[in-house]
Amino acid sequence: xxxxxxxxxxxxxxxxxxxxxxxxxxxxxxxxxxxxxxxxxxxxxxxxxxxxxxxxxxxxxxxxxxxxxxxxxxxxxxxxxxxxxxxxxxxxxxxxxxxxxxxxxxxxxxxxxxxxxxxxxxxxxxxxxxxxxxxxxxxxxxxxxxxxxxxxxxxxxx
DNA sequence: GCCAACGTTGGC
DNA sequence: GCCAACGTTGGC
Numbered sequence: 243x244x245x246x247x248x249x250x251x252x253x254x255x256x257x258x259x260x261x262x263x264x265x266x267x268x269x270x271x272x273x274x275x276x277x278x279x280x281x282x283x284x285x286x287x288x289x290x291x292x293x294x295x296x297x298x299x300x301x302x303x304x305x306x307x308x309x310x311x312x313x314x315x316x317x318x319x320x321x322x323x324x325x326x327x328x329x330x331x332x333x334x335x336x337x338x339x340x341x342x343x344x345x346x347x348x349x350x351x352x353x354x355x356x357x358x359x360x361x362x363x364x365x366x367x368x369x370x371x372x373x374x375x376x377x378x379x380x381x382x383x384x385x386x387x388x389x390x391x392x393x394x395x396x397x398x399x400x
Numbered sequence: 401g402c403c404a405a406c407g408t409t410g411g412c
Numbered sequence: 413g414c415c416a417a418c419g420t421t422g423g424c
């Protein structure tokens with residue numbers, strides 16, 4: 243099992259939006275960065291655990307947990323001219339962009355802010371701290387558990 | 401809303 | 413293949 247952090251702007255897609263989806267499951271479309279695409283296409287697998295992170299939020303931080311329920315497949319929004327994620331460079335026969343499906347697991351008892359993450363020495367190697375731009379990023383098991391612990395969870399199931 | 405940091409594009 | 417110009421992300 244691998245661990246990840248996915249960024250979203252809550253104005254665009256929030257954890258409440260995910261909860262409102264059928265089976266609390268949604269595609270995670272619109273990633274338009276090659277490094278993030280490579281993770282989605284090649285490395286994100288079913289059963290992987292994902293921290294949902296709110297960017298451009300007050301405060302920014304980790305809001306909840308998700309589980310991957312479908313591994314990488316072509317992001318068909320890139321083919322749809324009416325979509326904000328349309329990309330004429332991506333062709334159906336050789337898709338440029340990929341997405342996965344995620345399912346809601348839980349909302350943290352309290353949000354773990356970026357400020358707290360930055361001030362925790364155990365988290366100083368996180369990609370989030372080192373490269374703030376990447377929207378799909380790997381997290382170690384230890385980092386994942388530390389953030390869940392900071393939110394006050396008494397037991398950890400990972 | 402500003403703007404630094406980063407990523408992409410395209411002329412040469 | 414370099415790199416200037418441009419576009420985007422995201423913290424603040």
